[in-house]
Amino acid sequence: MSGMEDGIREYMEFIARNAQMAPYTDQWWDTIARALSFLPEGERVVFLESFVVFVMEGAR
Amino acid sequence: MTGEYIDRLEKTRAACRFEKISSVPSMSSTTGWAQFGNASLIPENYSDIGRLKETLYEYSQRYDFDCYLANETPLGDPVMDILGYGQKAVDKDGEGDDGGLFKKNSDFDRYIEDYQKFINDAFALKYPHLETAGFAKAILAFWEMGRLSGEINSQVFEGTINRPLMCNKDSFAQMPFESFLAVRGTADIVADLRRDLEKTRFALSARWQQIMLSLAAATQSMDKSHGYVCDINTTMKSHNFLSEKQFSRVYWPYLSQTVDLAYGNGMLLFIFCCEEMLRFRDFFQDMPKGAVVLHPQADRILEVRNLIPRISLSGGFPRWALSECPARDCRDAAQMLVDEMREGYIFGIDDIHGDSDSIKRENLEAVASFIDGYKII
Numbered sequence: 001m002s003g004m005e006d007g008i009r010e011y012m013e014f015i016a017r018n019a020q021m022a023p024y025t026d027q028w029w030d031t032i033a034r035a036l037s038f039l040p041e042g043e044r045v046v047f048l049e050s051f052v053v054f055v056m057e058g059a060r
Numbered sequence: 061m062t063g064e065y066i067d068r069l070e071k072t073r074a075a076c077r078f079e080k081i082s083s084v085p086s087m088s089s090t091t092g093w094a095q096f097g098n099a100s101l102i103p104e105n106y107s108d109i110g111r112l113k114e115t116l117y118e119y120s121q122r123y124d125f126d127c128y129l130a131n132e133t134p135l136g137d138p139v140m141d142i143l144g145y146g147q148k149a150v151d152k153d154g155e156g157d158d159g160g161l162f163k164k165n166s167d168f169d170r171y172i173e174d175y176q177k178f179i180n181d182a183f184a185l186k187y188p189h190l191e192t193a194g195f196a197k198a199i200l201a202f203w204e205m206g207r208l209s210g211e212i213n214s215q216v217f218e219g220t221i222n223r224p225l226m227c228n229k230d231s232f233a234q235m236p237f238e239s240f241l242a243v244r245g246t247a248d249i250v251a252d253l254r255r256d257l258e259k260t261r262f263a264l265s266a267r268w269q270q271i272m273l274s275l276a277a278a279t280q281s282m283d284k285s286h287g288y289v290c291d292i293n294t295t296m297k298s299h300n301f302l303s304e305k306q307f308s309r310v311y312w313p314y315l316s317q318t319v320d321l322a323y324g325n326g327m328l329l330f331i332f333c334c335e336e337m338l339r340f341r342d343f344f345q346d347m348p349k350g351a352v353v354l355h356p357q358a359d360r361i362l363e364v365r366n367l368i369p370r371i372s373l374s375g376g377f378p379r380w381a382l383s384e385c386p387a388r389d390c391r392d393a394a395q396m397l398v399d400e401m402r403e404g405y406i407f408g409i410d411d412i413h414g415d416s417d418s419i420k421r422e423n424l425e426a427v428a429s430f431i432d433g434y435k436i437i
Contacts, residue, residue: 008203015196023192024184032196042277046230049274051202052179053234054136055143056186057242058297 007038061218068126069224076372077350078404085126089412120221123428129226142198160245227293231278233318236267291327300335323351374406383418387426
């Protein structure tokens with residue numbers, strides 16, 4: 001769990017560093033994906049798929 | 061999680077698999093129903109997790125259902141508060157918008173050829189005013205929603221309440237037609253189905269590949285120690301404006317694959333059906349017995365049982381009766397339902413996500429108390 005907490009902290013730092021980056025560009029998506037790399041690959045896939053379903057396709 | 065948790069889990073799973081049982085298990089929804097009888101837990105207070113935990117516990121102690129169906133939607137409010145619920149993205153000649161995010165004809169091809177790129181661009185269309193920090197905060201809020209859900213599961217359901225949940229939220233098999241409809245929009249998808257069914261099927265296959273990646277990862281990493289009643293779940297929402305022929309081409313292939321995936325791995329699939337489905341009953345006839353639990357929210361459950369006898373069912377007790385009938389009538393109706401259904405059935409309310417404000421507490425107590433002690437053998 002501490003690995004996850006470290007990952008969340010790093011993610012927060014990423015937000016601070018990249019707050020001015022223009023959103024929704026390819027580079028921006030790559031950066032977002034890299035910032036979530038603290039998650040194991042399988043969990044990252046599930047997490048991002050769940051996020052898409054929730055915010056783009058209607059809450060389940 | 062103690063022996064009682066395991067006992068209730070095994071009892072419910074046995075019912076789902078049509079095994080001989082001495083009493084019918086019961087199920088309730090969580091957040092919507094837990095506020096019933098507790099005026100302090102209004103939706104605005106869902107963010108008070110301590111109060112939510114206490115209320116779930118009080119609710120479980122009052123009615124003692126065997127398992128619970130989690131409704132996490134209220135926990136997601138902070139995510140949508142940040143995102144702003146999206147804006148109407150495409151205005152078709154001033155005729156309003158039905159949610160479609162395809163701006164050009166070429167978007168259809170992009171959806172098929174590179175779904176990930178399409179959905180990335182669609183984010184910008186749906187949430188155009190969001191900046192980097194806002195989007196990242198939304199992801200964090202979504203992370204927090206999952207964390208809270210896990211915390212409630214481990215501390216409350218596996219802890220103080222000591223009862224299993226019906227489903228693992230991560231192993232949700234979104235049907236690709238539901239996905240495609242959400243970004244294509246109703247008017248356009250109706251035209252697609254008439255004019256270019258094959259292209260629509262390519263789009264659904266493209267989305268299905270993404271869904272299967274996630275589902276495979278979720279089922280592989282599933283922590284069996286949590287012990288959900290069902291291992292995979294899905295929701296049928298938009299099937300009802302399809303003809304049977306269209307259903308066979310754009311909906312059933314993926315639902316059928318999900319059934320096969322569950323059955324092939326010794327898992328149970330839970331299907332929550334928001335709209336009527338008996339028109340499509342022929343598709344469900346050959347399902348392996350005891351592999352699927354269907355919750356028909358809109359069809360009469362005894363009719364579903366008679367017409368599709370091979371699938372387990374949940375729900376069926378009319379929610380309106382809890383508002384409008386005397387407690388004695390509710391109890392008698394529950395007995396009639398259980399006597400008719402017997403194996404392959406989990407007792408519950410049909411419209412479990414509906415408004416519970418008008419429900420009479422004494423009615424729910426009469427029904428829950430009866431189910432808890434009633435032996436069918």
